[in-house]
Amino acid sequence: EKYIVVTGGVLSGIGKGIFSASLARLLKEVGVDINVLKIDPYLNVDAGTMNPNQHGEVFVTDDGYEADLDLGHYERFLGVSMSRRNNITAGQIYSTIIQREREGKYLGSTVQVVPHVTSEIKERITSMPGKVLSIEIGGTVGDIEGEVFLEAVRELAFEKNRNDFLFIHVTYVPYLRVTNEFKTKPTQQSVQLLRKIGIQPDVIVVRSEMPIDSQSLYKIALFSGVPRDMVINLPDVGNVYQIPETLYEAQVHKLVANRLNIEIQDKPLNWT
Numbered sequence: 001e002k003y004i005v006v007t008g009g010v011l012s013g014i015g016k017g018i019f020s021a022s023l024a025r026l027l028k029e030v031g032v033d034i035n036v037l038k039i040d041p042y043l044n045v046d047a048g049t050m051n052p053n054q055h056g057e058v059f060v061t062d063d064g065y066e067a068d069l070d071l072g073h074y075e076r077f078l079g080v081s082m083s084r085r086n087n088i089t090a091g092q093i094y095s096t097i098i099q100r101e102r103e104g105k106y107l108g109s110t111v112q113v114v115p116h117v118t119s120e121i122k123e124r125i126t127s128m129p130g131k132v133l134s135i136e137i138g139g140t141v142g143d144i145e146g147e148v149f150l151e152a153v154r155e156l157a158f159e160k161n162r163n164d165f166l167f168i169h170v171t172y173v174p175y176l177r178v179t180n181e182f183k184t185k186p187t188q189q190s191v192q193l194l195r196k197i198g199i200q201p202d203v204i205v206v207r208s209e210m211p212i213d214s215q216s217l218y219k220i221a222l223f224s225g226v227p228r229d230m231v232i233n234l235p236d237v238g239n240v241y242q243i244p245e246t247l248y249e250a251q252v253h254k255l256v257a258n259r260l261n262i263e264i265q266d267k268p269l270n271w272t
């Protein structure tokens with residue numbers, strides 16, 4: 001099994017979910033057996049009790065699970081019905097562990113974030129069906145809640161084969177109108193945060209208001225230690241349903257397939 005891990009930097013709400021769902025669709029279209037997992041670091045067990053003014057619609061899956069709207073994005077982009085298995089929240093992980101502890105199943109050991117919480121997360125990840133699993137970790141790198149999930153995927157990449165993992169970091173580069181320049185510093189800092197916890201990204205997806213000049217993209221490649229062709233600029237589009245097409249034109253499926261050593265079919269994108 002191979003894994004694509006999508007993390008976010010700088011800000012939330014920059015389109016990490018839409019990008020992940022679009023990439024999954026693109027890979028599905030070129031013949032990859034892909035499955036998706038959205039990880040939400042919040043402590044709610046599910047989104048059923050969350051205020052929709054804060055979290056958008058509650059998306060109810062076919063098996064009656066109340067997820068947040070991100071799972072709806074996946075269902076619509078991928079064209080596959082989502083189920084409760086496609087979402088993990090920190091609340092689910094912790095309640096499983098606390099219940100197990102109450103039942104005495106840890107046999108007297110001290111129950112800890114590492115290794116018990118990380119093991120439960122790894123277990124949930126590795127039990128997912130599909131040849132390629134796309135894992136989107138909610139929030140941004142540096143959030144306290146997200147740390148344990150990043151640690152779990154870091155450990156998993158170490159325990160399995162690092163070459164079977166593709167780490168994609170989605171960041172935002174703001175444009176300063178007064179000085180007419182793109183600012184890459186926040187991206188630089190979020191990549192540093194990621195590296196500090198032991199994850200070297202393989203791909204940087206740079207969201208921006210407008211297309212970014214190639215010099216700035218080269219700068220991002222250089223300080224991230226990522227080859228220039230693995231830095232992908234994704235400027236704002238008028239309609240998010242264009243994004244699978246944009247990724248196809250940029251041949252992102254080929255970059256991913258080469259890096260993960262998976263076979264893909266050479267065919268036009270069936271997406272309207």
Ligand code: ADP
Nearest residue numbers: 012013014015016017018019234235236237240
């Ligand atoms: P995140 O997962 O980073 O929180 P989402 O994927 O949920 O962000 O996207 C946040 C909002 O930004 C959504 O309303 C989405 O429609 C919009 N959006 C995402 N990507 C783009 C893009 N490339 N161009 C324009 N709007 C976008």
